[in-house]
Amino acid sequence: EVQLVESGGGLVKPGGSLRLSCAASGFTFSSYSMNWVRQAPGKGLEWVSSISSSSSYIYYADSVKGRFTISRDNAKNSLYLQMNSLRAEDTAVYYCAREPSYYDSSGSYYYYYGMDVWGQGTTVTVSS
Amino acid sequence: EIVLTQSPGTLSLSPGERATLSCRASQSVSSSYLAWYQQKPGQAPRLLIYGASSRATGIPDRFSGSGSGTDFTLTISRLEPEDFAVYYCQQYGSSPLVTFGGGTKVEIK
Numbered sequence: 001e002v003q004l005v006e007s008g009g010g011l012v013k014p015g016g017s018l019r020l021s022c023a024a025s026g027f028t029f030s031s032y033s034m035n036w037v038r039q040a041p042g043k044g045l046e047w048v049s050s051i052s053s054s055s056s057y058i059y060y061a062d063s064v065k066g067r068f069t070i071s072r073d074n075a076k077n078s079l080y081l082q083m084n085s086l087r088a089e090d091t092a093v094y095y096c097a098r099e100p101s102y103y104d105s106s107g108s109y110y111y112y113y114g115m116d117v118w119g120q121g122t123t124v125t126v127s128s
Numbered sequence: 129e130i131v132l133t134q135s136p137g138t139l140s141l142s143p144g145e146r147a148t149l150s151c152r153a154s155q156s157v158s159s160s161y162l163a164w165y166q167q168k169p170g171q172a173p174r175l176l177i178y179g180a181s182s183r184a185t186g187i188p189d190r191f192s193g194s195g196s197g198t199d200f201t202l203t204i205s206r207l208e209p210e211d212f213a214v215y216y217c218q219q220y221g222s223s224p225l226v227t228f229g230g231g232t233k234v235e236i237k
Contacts, residue, residue, distance in 0.1 A: 114175045
């Protein structure tokens with residue numbers, strides 16, 4: 001069964017740090033780009049960060065740039081999000097999501113297929 | 129920065145009715161990079177449509193997507209009880225790399 005399981009959420013004070021993990025199973029993790037997407041209480045979805053299959057390409061939303069770091073360990077089938085300098089507005093459910101997309105052989109066109117597998121989410125609460 | 133605006137915010141319909149959800153982009157979006165998701169309370173989002181009009185694996189054919197440029201539409205031909213949920217459009221590729229719309233809630237009338 002294809003599965004993503006997040007962990008590492010919790011209650012942290014403003015200015016603190018947390019490291020989220022996402023364990024993948026049931027598919028070849030090293031072949032997929034991965035994303036973190038968050039959802040504040042009662043709000044919509046907000047993309048946080050993306051990492052390509054080999055970690056060559058990494059992107060962040062402006063709201064987290066310089067504070068969050070995405071990484072992966074393909075040998076451990078795991079995705080991570082290191083969150084530093086946390087703020088109240090970072091309070092959210094954090095989802096990891098698989099992105100089954102790839103460049104063509106020339107490297108000039110990216111075939112995009114959305115985010116097709118999501119974890120159940122882990123809750124991060126930033127409060128004093 | 130690209131912004132996706134979804135309308136209406138809430139759609140009140142009865143089972144069996146047709147639902148038409150709109151997603152408008154502030155700049156042109158390649159239809160290859162436009163996706164739709166469904167989210168039910170307490171659950172993770174589920175991919176419905178990618179490439180503006182291609183159904184994801186296992187998605188019933190009552191769900192269809194269309195559009196190009198700045199205007200995209202998700203249509204549910206006949207609402208089933210399990211379709212009442214929040215729907216999000218999403219674009220890939222423009223700055224920022226990924227953007228979600230604010231969502232449309234489809235509720236039972």
